[in-house]
Amino acid sequence: MERRKFLRFLSILLATFLIFFIFNKNSDLPSSKNYHSVVNKAAVELELQPPPRKLTRHVHESDVAHHPLDPLTVQELNQVRSMITSHVLFKGAKYYAFHSVVLEEPLKTRVIRWKEGDPLPSRKASVIARVDGVTHVLRVGLSSGRVEKVDVGKLSGYPTMTIEDMNTATFTPLVSAEFNQTVKERGVDLKDLACLPISLGWYGKKEENRRLIKVQCYSMEDTANFYMRPIEGLTVIVDMDTNQVVEISDNGRDIPIPKAANTEYRFSAQKKLRQKLKPINPISIEQSKGPSFTVENGHMVKWANWEFHLKPDPRAGVIISRAMFRDPDNGELRNVMYKGMTSELFVPYMDPSDAWYFKTYMDAGEYGFGLEAMPLDPLNDCPRNAYYMDGVFAAGDGRPYVRSNMVCVFESYTGDIGWRHSESPITGLEIREARPKVTLVVRMAASVANYDYIVDWEFQSDGLIKIKVGLSGILMVKGTPYTNTNQVSNQEDLYGTLLSENVIGVIHDHYITFYLDMDVDGSDNSFVKVNLQRQQTSPGESPRTSYLKATRSVAKTEKEAQIKLKLYDPYEFHVVNPNKKTRLGNPVGYKVVPAGTAAILLDHDDPPQRRGAFTNNQIWVTPYNRSEEWAGGLFAYQNQGEDNLATWSERDREIENKDIVLWYTLGFHHIPCQEDFPIMPTVSSSFSLKPVNFFERNPILEIPPNFEKDLPVCQPATSTS
Numbered sequence: 001m002e003r004r005k006f007l008r009f010l011s012i013l014l015a016t017f018l019i020f021f022i023f024n025k026n027s028d029l030p031s032s033k034n035y036h037s038v039v040n041k042a043a044v045e046l047e048l049q050p051p052p053r054k055l056t057r058h059v060h061e062s063d064v065a066h067h068p069l070d071p072l073t074v075q076e077l078n079q080v081r082s083m084i085t086s087h088v089l090f091k092g093a094k095y096y097a098f099h100s101v102v103l104e105e106p107l108k109t110r111v112i113r114w115k116e117g118d119p120l121p122s123r124k125a126s127v128i129a130r131v132d133g134v135t136h137v138l139r140v141g142l143s144s145g146r147v148e149k150v151d152v153g154k155l156s157g158y159p160t161m162t163i164e165d166m167n168t169a170t171f172t173p174l175v176s177a178e179f180n181q182t183v184k185e186r187g188v189d190l191k192d193l194a195c196l197p198i199s200l201g202w203y204g205k206k207e208e209n210r211r212l213i214k215v216q217c218y219s220m221e222d223t224a225n226f227y228m229r230p231i232e233g234l235t236v237i238v239d240m241d242t243n244q245v246v247e248i249s250d251n252g253r254d255i256p257i258p259k260a261a262n263t264e265y266r267f268s269a270q271k272k273l274r275q276k277l278k279p280i281n282p283i284s285i286e287q288s289k290g291p292s293f294t295v296e297n298g299h300m301v302k303w304a305n306w307e308f309h310l311k312p313d314p315r316a317g318v319i320i321s322r323a324m325f326r327d328p329d330n331g332e333l334r335n336v337m338y339k340g341m342t343s344e345l346f347v348p349y350m351d352p353s354d355a356w357y358f359k360t361y362m363d364a365g366e367y368g369f370g371l372e373a374m375p376l377d378p379l380n381d382c383p384r385n386a387y388y389m390d391g392v393f394a395a396g397d398g399r400p401y402v403r404s405n406m407v408c409v410f411e412s413y414t415g416d417i418g419w420r421h422s423e424s425p426i427t428g429l430e431i432r433e434a435r436p437k438v439t440l441v442v443r444m445a446a447s448v449a450n451y452d453y454i455v456d457w458e459f460q461s462d463g464l465i466k467i468k469v470g471l472s473g474i475l476m477v478k479g480t481p482y483t484n485t486n487q488v489s490n491q492e493d494l495y496g497t498l499l500s501e502n503v504i505g506v507i508h509d510h511y512i513t514f515y516l517d518m519d520v521d522g523s524d525n526s527f528v529k530v531n532l533q534r535q536q537t538s539p540g541e542s543p544r545t546s547y548l549k550a551t552r553s554v555a556k557t558e559k560e561a562q563i564k565l566k567l568y569d570p571y572e573f574h575v576v577n578p579n580k581k582t583r584l585g586n587p588v589g590y591k592v593v594p595a596g597t598a599a600i601l602l603d604h605d606d607p608p609q610r611r612g613a614f615t616n617n618q619i620w621v622t623p624y625n626r627s628e629e630w631a632g633g634l635f636a637y638q639n640q641g642e643d644n645l646a647t648w649s650e651r652d653r654e655i656e657n658k659d660i661v662l663w664y665t666l667g668f669h670h671i672p673c674q675e676d677f678p679i680m681p682t683v684s685s686s687f688s689l690k691p692v693n694f695f696e697r698n699p700i701l702e703i704p705p706n707f708e709k710d711l712p713v714c715q716p717a718t719s720t721s
């Protein structure tokens with residue numbers, strides 16, 4: 001073997017060994033089997049092709065925090081675990097589990113004061129644990145060695161499930177002979193059974209004082225897409241603290257289990273391309289001079305004029321902090337957003353029947369949007385020029401584990417135009433000016449059981465931030481005796497669409513609520529509603545009878561900032577800094593720009609909507625309060641909706657010229673269609689945060705156009721050499 005080849009072989013061997021070492025150390029993690037297969041695949045890819053820029057081979061054991069907002073490191077998580085488990089509360093306990101172990105972020109003022117090179121503010125962990133059936137919130141001082149109980153008041157609900165909770169729940173029904181019996185009677189071999197843990201919400205007494213979950217099952221026989229083969233009507237209520245079966249509801253025995261045929265979506269399981277499907281040649285982005293962004297000290301991303309801190313989070317998915325833009329005019333680094341994240345999701349299904357009414361998920365607070373984010377698939381989830389970041393989280397026993405390649409960062413050029421102008425021949429000026437639009441994308445994708453959510457934070461060089469959510473994955477479907485719509489007298493009574501023989505795609509909504517702590521040139525900001533109103537001209541004033549006028553009003557209190565979008569009463573929504581004006585006297589600001597979205601139509605006092613009340617408006621503005629970050633409440637699981645964004649906002653606190661937080665909810669109505677079977681092509685929507693009088697002029701006036709000589713030329717290769 002040549003020396004270079006040998007060295008490469010050696011490094012692959014070493015990397016593989018290290019990875020196995022890390023994963024084996026955490027092999028008590030219930031889903032560690034899946035990790036092994038991912039790691040194996042990655043190692044093989046490394047041998048076959050030049051490695052992408054960073055297929056994470058980072059060993060996290062020796063990570064240290066560099067920034068006040070850096071997530072807890074492996075060492076810190078281990079320290080928290082040993083401090084907690086030797087605490088009196090835990091020592092004599094029969095049972096305990098860690099539901100959340102994350103950095104307790106230092107006070108905002110402290111973080112803002114901090115400069116690179118300063119010592120870090122003392123590191124603290126915020127722990128949510130359940131001990132013998134009681135939830136505790138604890139603050140753990142990593143340098144002080146102190147463990148304190150945090151009083152969060154009396155809240156209904158439970159913390160986010162652990163991965164172990166979800167896993168255990170899916171197997172618990174098997175302790176019941178009655179369950180086994182009915183599964184067998186429906187013709188499903190127990191070895192082909194796949195079950196899902198389904199949060200059950202809150203509907204009254206039955207869902208109180210016990211941490212419960214509903215389990216429903218599917219047949220995996222002859223398909224990996226078991227979601228398309230529901231054992232309809234069979235619902236098992238499981239107590240997650242005692243692992244007991246509480247109740248079995250066994251309806252729908254007359255509903256056949258849909259066939260496995262045509263449900264597969266894996267590439268390896270596809271037969272030859274259908275004859276008429278024209279293939280597309282491979283496509284990729286080349287950056288001959290390398291990327292233009294850096295990720296410093298693990299979490300600080302710098303690209304074009306942007307700088308921000310990026311971290312994976314078990315509940316939010318990703319958190320963007322301290323987003324700042326360097327003003328091209330004076331080189332000053334200006335604050336835009338202190339913190340932005342997915343705060344909560346709400347996914348109510350629209351079928352009130354026994355096996356379906358409770359399906360009203362809150363994916364962040366119940367399941368952990370970050371916990372559900374699986375490793376991204378290089379080349380397909382993110383382009384070849386992507387950089388990957390791992391999540392380091394705590395398992396239910398408090399031990400750290402690594403979720404590799406959880407987030408990717410890449411520069412994107414989709415052929416869009418940054419700005420342009422051409423002169424027509426009338427002026428005699430031969431002007432053709434156009435600039436390409438290149439952006440920086442931060443991406444994560446959560447697979448909350450069947451459904452996949454892709455969340456992109458896309459930064460533009462002109463200061464705009466676009467937040468995009470894509471929905472893909474597999475529908476949650478319902479079994480039915482029907483195989484054709486001609487068997488149904490009124491299709492509208494199906495609660496959805498017949499997608500395949502015996503399969504109904506049930507109508508549902510998706511709401512994704514974002515927490516956006518805007519700090520436009522400083523923390524004290526105001527929320528301004530700019531209303532476009534029709535004005536009538538006076539008789540004789542003008543040949544026109546009407547025109548539009550923009551009127552501005554500053555929201556003084558929270559209730560004035562509860563916004564429902566209206567097409568025929570249009571507004572712009574600005575977050576401005578009233579204390580800072582442009583050269584011309586306009587207050588500097590950013591506006592939230594909605595795009596295609598949907599609004600909740602359920603009764604406000606429908607039990608799921610009481611819990612999902614944070615979706616009652618598309619926009620809310622609250623005064624900054626570090627205890628108010630999770631729109632559905634700190635304990636979203638099974639809560640009664642008494643503590644969420646809607647109840648906070650009802651306090652009607654003052655928000656003018658104060659540190660304020662903007663909340664935006666992006667919504668989708670989804671009436672499934674046949675194209676969504678057996679897996680959904682991605683559907684996306686977005687909203688933007690756009691500078692409005694933030695800059696003195698077009699901030700990307702000087703960016704150069706593309707020149708042929710600067711661009712890499714890739715020739716089709718005849719052979720690989």
Ligand SMILES: *[C@@H]1O[C@H](CO)[C@@H](O)[C@H](O)[C@H]1NC(C)=O
Binds near residue numbers: 175180
């Ligand atoms: C139900 O079936 C599973 C899988 O075959 C088995 O492990 C379990 O013991 C059965 N439960 C009962 C109560 O028989």
Ligand SMILES: *[C@@H]1O[C@H](CO)[C@@H](O)[C@H](O)[C@H]1NC(C)=O
Binds near residue numbers: 625627
């Ligand atoms: C901050 O939030 C907590 C939780 O909602 C609340 O109890 C407290 O009153 C809030 N503080 C202020 C000043 O609004």
